[in-house]
Structure formats: C-alpha cells, structure tokens
Amino acid sequence: xxxxxxxxxxxxxxxxxxxxxxxxxxxxxxxxxxxxxxxxxxxxxxxxxxxxxxxxxxxxxxxxxxxxxxxxxxxxxxxxxxxxxxxxxxxxxxxxxxxxxxxxxxxxxxxxxxxxxxxxxxxxxxxxxxxxxxxxxxxxxxxxxxxxxxxxxxxxxxxxxxxxxxxxxxxxxxxxxxxxxxxxxxxxxxxxxxxxxxxxxxxxxxxxxxxxxxxxxx
Amino acid sequence: xxxxxxxxxxxxxxxxxxxxxxxxxxxxxxxxxxxxxxxxxxxxxxxxxxxxxxxxxxxxxxxxxxxxxxxxxxxxxxxxxxxxxxxxxxxxxxxxxxxxxxxxxxxxxxxxxxxxxxxxxxxxxxxxxxxxxxxxxxxxxxxxxxxxxxxxxxxxxxxxxxxxxxxxxxxxxxxxxxxxxxxxxxxxxxxxxxxxxxxxxxxxxxxxxxxxxxxxxx
DNA sequence: ACTAAGTGGATATCAGTTATCCGCTTCTTG
DNA sequence: CAAGAAGCGGATAACTGATATCCACTTAGT
Numbered sequence: 001x002x003x004x005x006x007x008x009x010x011x012x013x014x015x016x017x018x019x020x021x022x023x024x025x026x027x028x029x030x031x032x033x034x035x036x037x038x039x040x041x042x043x044x045x046x047x048x049x050x051x052x053x054x055x056x057x058x059x060x061x062x063x064x065x066x067x068x069x070x071x072x073x074x075x076x077x078x079x080x081x082x083x084x085x086x087x088x089x090x091x092x093x094x095x096x097x098x099x100x101x102x103x104x105x106x107x108x109x110x111x112x113x114x115x116x117x118x119x120x121x122x123x124x125x126x127x128x129x130x131x132x133x134x135x136x137x138x139x140x141x142x143x144x145x146x147x148x149x150x151x152x153x154x155x156x157x158x159x160x161x162x163x164x165x166x167x168x169x170x171x172x173x174x175x176x177x178x179x180x181x182x183x184x185x186x187x188x189x190x191x192x193x194x195x196x197x198x199x200x201x202x203x204x205x206x207x208x209x210x211x212x213x214x215x216x217x218x
Numbered sequence: 219x220x221x222x223x224x225x226x227x228x229x230x231x232x233x234x235x236x237x238x239x240x241x242x243x244x245x246x247x248x249x250x251x252x253x254x255x256x257x258x259x260x261x262x263x264x265x266x267x268x269x270x271x272x273x274x275x276x277x278x279x280x281x282x283x284x285x286x287x288x289x290x291x292x293x294x295x296x297x298x299x300x301x302x303x304x305x306x307x308x309x310x311x312x313x314x315x316x317x318x319x320x321x322x323x324x325x326x327x328x329x330x331x332x333x334x335x336x337x338x339x340x341x342x343x344x345x346x347x348x349x350x351x352x353x354x355x356x357x358x359x360x361x362x363x364x365x366x367x368x369x370x371x372x373x374x375x376x377x378x379x380x381x382x383x384x385x386x387x388x389x390x391x392x393x394x395x396x397x398x399x400x401x402x403x404x405x406x407x408x409x410x411x412x413x414x415x416x417x418x419x420x421x422x423x424x425x426x427x428x429x430x431x432x433x434x435x436x
Numbered sequence: 437a438c439t440a441a442g443t444g445g446a447t448a449t450c451a452g453t454t455a456t457c458c459g460c461t462t463c464t465t466g
Numbered sequence: 467c468a469a470g471a472a473g474c475g476g477a478t479a480a481c482t483g484a485t486a487t488c489c490a491c492t493t494a495g496t
Contacts, residue, residue: 008441008442009440009441009442009493009494009495010494010495011441011442011443011493011494012441012442012443012494015442015443035483035484035485036484036485036486037445037484037485040444040445045443045444046443046444046445047444047445047446047485047486047487048442048443048444048445048486048487048488048489049442049443049444051485051486051487052442052443056485056486057485111428111431112428112429112430112431112432121425121429124425124428125425128421145411145414147411147413147414148414149417149418150421151418151419151421151424152395152396152399152418154424154428155381155384155396156396158380158381158384158431159377159378159380159381159396160377161380162376162377162379162380163373163376163377166373166376177370178370178373178374178377180403181370181400181403181404182399182400182403183403184402184403184404184408185398185399185400185401185402185403185404185411186399186402186403187408187411188410188411190402190405190408190409190411191408192406193363193365193403193405193406193408195365196363196365196366199367200367200369200370201369203346203368203369206369206372207339207342207343210329210330210342210372211330211339212330213329213330213376214330226472226473227462227463227464227471227472227473228463228464229462229463229472229473229474230463230472230473230474233473233474253452253453253454254453254454254455255453255454255476258475258476263474263475264474264475264476265454265455265456265475265476265477266455266456266457266458266473266474266475266476267473267474267475267476269454269455269456270473270474274454274455275454
C-alpha cells in the first residue's frame with residue numbers, strides 16, 4: 001500500500017526513518033500514548049512532516065510493529081521445537097516477557113486494539129493454536145499440569161506484564177520472581193520449589209513503586 | 219474537620235447521602251475516573267449541589283472509603299487468628315480480592331494515590347507488618363515457601379487485580395483460577411496440584427476480553 | 437534556474453473535566 | 467406566616483491535552 005508509490009525524495013526518506021526511529025524509541029519507553037507531536041519533536045522534525053508521511057497514529061504504529069509482532073511469533077515456533085517441552089514453554093514465556101519489559105508498547109498492542117488494528121487480532125488468532133501445541137507437549141511429557149489451558153497463557157502474560165509495568169523504573173527484573181511463582185504453580189510434578197530469582201525490593205521501595213502505579217482507564 | 223460545623227438543613231443532609239451513595243455505586247462499577255458531574259446526575263441532583271458539599275473529588279473519595287479500607291484491615295487481622303496459617307493466608311487473599319472484584323475503586327485506592335491521599339498510605343504502612351505476621355506463621359508451619367516475602371503480597375493482589383479488571387464483564391470469577399495457580403506456586407510442600415477452579419473461557423470469549431482491555435496511562 | 441516536493445510549527449478544532457455563578461426554591465425560626 | 471438564610475440546578479466559563487491542518491518558506495533534482 002505504501003511501497004507502491006514512487007520513491008520519496010532523499011531528504012524525505014531520511015526524515016521518514018528519523019520519525020520511525022523516534023517513534024520506536026518513544027513508544028518503547030512510554031507506551032502507545034505518546035502524541036505524534038512528541039514523536040516529531042523527538043525526531044527533530046516538525047509536526048507537519050509527520051502528518052505528511054503518516055495519515056494518522058494508527059498507520060504509523062501498524063508500520064512500526066509489524067516486525068516486532070513477527071518476532072514474537074517466531075519465538076513461539078522456536079519454543080515448540082525445544083527437545084524439553086517444559087523448558088520450551090518457560091523459555092517462550094521468559095523471552096516474550098523480556099520483549100514486553102523492553103518495550104512498553106508491545107503489551108498494549110498484544111492485549112488491546114487501540115485503533116482497531118485487525119492485523120494484531122489476526123496475529124493473535126494465529127498464535128493461539130501454536131500455544132496449544134506448546135502446552136499440549138508439556139502436558140504429554142507430564143511436566144505441565146493437565147488442567148492448564150492455552151487460555152491461561154495470555155493471562156499469565158498480562159499478570160506478569162502488570163508487574164513489569166509496575167517495577168520497570170525501580171527494579172526492572174522483579175517480574176522474574178513472580179513468573180517463577182506462577183510457573184511453579186503450573187507444574188504437574190512440583191518438587192521442592194526452586195529458589196525465587198530476584199529478591200524482593202525493600203519495603204520502602206515497594207511503597208514507592210505502589211504509589212507510582214497508575215490505574216487503568218475506565 | 220467536616221463534622222464540627224453546625225448541622226446541615228434537613229434536605230441538604232438528604233442530598234448529601236444521595237451523593238455519597240451514588241458516588242459509592244459509580245466508583246464501584248466504573249472506578250475512580252467518574253466525574254462529579256456523573257455522580258451528581260446519578261444521584262439526581264445538580265452539579266452545583268455536589269460541589270457545594272464537597273470541595274473536590276479527593277475529599278469525597280476520602281470520606282467515602284475510610285470504612286472500606288478499615289474493612290480490609292479487619293480482614294487481615296481476622297486471618298492472623300485462623301488456626302490453620304495457610305488457610306488464613308489464602309482466605310485473606312480471597313476475601314480481599316473479592317472486595318476488589320466487587321469494587322473497581324478499591325484497587326485504585328490501594329495501589330495508587332491519585333490525589334495524594336496520605337490516609338491510604340498510612341493504612342498500607344499499617345498493613346505491612348500484619349501481612350508479615352500472616353506470612354511468617356504460614357512459613358513456620360511449613361506450608362508457605364520460606365523464600366516468599368511480605369512484599370510479594372501486594373504483587374499478587376495486583377496481578378490478580380489485573381485479571382479481575384480484565385474479566386469482570388465477561389467471566390467474573392475467572393480470577394479464582396489464576397489465584398489457584400499462584401497459591402500453588404507459593405506452597406512449600408506442593409503435592410499434586412488441586413484442580414483449577416473455574417474453567418477457562420472459550421477461546422472466542424478470551425479474544426473478546428483481550429480486545430476490550432485498556433492499557434495503563436503513561 | 438526553475439518547479440515540484442518537502443518542511444516547520446503556529447494554530448484551529450475537538451473532546452472531556454473541573455469548577456463557578458446566579459436566578460430561583462425550600463427550609464427554618466421568631 | 468413572613469423573611470431571610472441556606473440550598474438548589476445546571477448552563478457555562480476556564481482548562482487541559484490531543485489531533486490534524488494550513489501555508490509561507492526551503493530544498494532537491496533535472
């Protein structure tokens with residue numbers, strides 16, 4: 001749709017890249033809520049330039065995240081091929097969540113359709129059967145509890161995503177601790193629990209984290 | 219501060235109650251984001267009346283939730299007295315989360331200070347040592363894993379709170395399923411897992427839930 | 437050197453929230 | 467039962483914050 005047009009002027013193409021880069025950075029660190037004015041400023045161009053290049057925010061986002069989503073898709077396919085099904089499952093969750101930790105916008109893209117991005121919806125639909133396979137394998141090998149369902153996967157991602165958002169600016173690895181707990185709870189054969197990875201933050205830091213937390217939009 | 223003034227006129231006092239009731243309902247079902255105009259309309263009075271009675275939203279909230287928070291406080295004190303420490307712990311989490319499920323505003327109050335409500339901060343500070351006792355007891359009895367910390371408690375509440383918010387309008391009890399998983403992950407002596415409580419929603423209902431989800435404010 | 441393409445950023449527009457104002461109504465009390 | 471204080475409703479002023487446009491000016495490219 002965008003690539004069939006005749007080539008942009010050299011400087012325009014450069015600005016286009018600057019915009020895309022700036023948007024990527026800004027979305028990653030502040031979420032999809034950033035305005036195109038912010039993006040323009042951060043890219044060192046005028047607002048007009050951004051709007052000339054991208055009809056609206058949704059378009060820009062679409063273009064920007066096609067690759068990022070494909071990345072996650074690839075992750076799950078790789079996880080299915082892991083010889084140890086449980087290991088494949090946990091590695092997938094970990095790596096998907098690492099992406100979420102690095103990029104605020106990813107969670108928002110995966111778990112809501114701000115502008116009605118149908119592309120994302122399709123992607124999710126594609127991933128579901130893959131997640132089913134991933135989990136089925138871990139169940140057959142007797143490692144994942146039998147009553148876990150593929151539907152639990154996005155829930156876990158969302159729950160841990162909450163911790164990621166909560167602690168990002170204070171204790172960026174804290175989510176791993178909570179993920180350990182959840183994974184422990186998903187085992188079919190829970191032996192003595194493995195030690196919880198990062199120690200919890202000191203009570204006063206917890207306090208700080210909690211008061212900085214912002215609730216969801218109604 | 220408010221009670222030292224001379225008594226309100228009869229009709230004014232009545233309206234005052236109507237406003238408080240309406241606010242309680244509205245906050246419960248839509249969160250703290252509702253406007254005082256909404257509250258006024260829902261109470262069947264004019265906006266002016268609300269602003270005459272309450273200088274601003276924060277004041278209204280403060281007044282409204284003093285009791286609600288005390289309720290949670292009482293819950294944890296009761297839990298400490300439970301003869302079975304693990305049962306006390308799980309019952310506390312369940313009942314606290316039931317309140318969150320019933321009332322959208324509670325989570326926002328507990329886990330953020332929108333207007334700088336110091337009262338809430340104090341309350342949290344009071345609860346922390348109680349949570350410590352609750353958990354210590356369960357650890358001494360060998361039921362709660364030794365490396366769990368009181369700091370994990372609010373995290374769990376937040377994580378499950380996410381599921382509550384996600385599923386409230388579709389599958390209001392779904393959070394219990396995820397709580398089961400987390401609790402399983404917190405046991406020191408995990409035998410064969412207990413069956414997961416509510417079944418997961420059908421895939422298409424999951425899809426609906428996820429696309430309705432709104433991300434946090436940046 | 438000429439023109440089509442591109443640029444910046446002030447600004448119009450829109451939406452949503454908070455809070456005020458003031459003409460009118462209702463209580464209260466002497 | 468009068469009179470004035472207290473209270474009421476709700477239109478609307480004042481903000482805030484975001485999106486998107488417009489147009490005088492600059493630059494690339496033939």
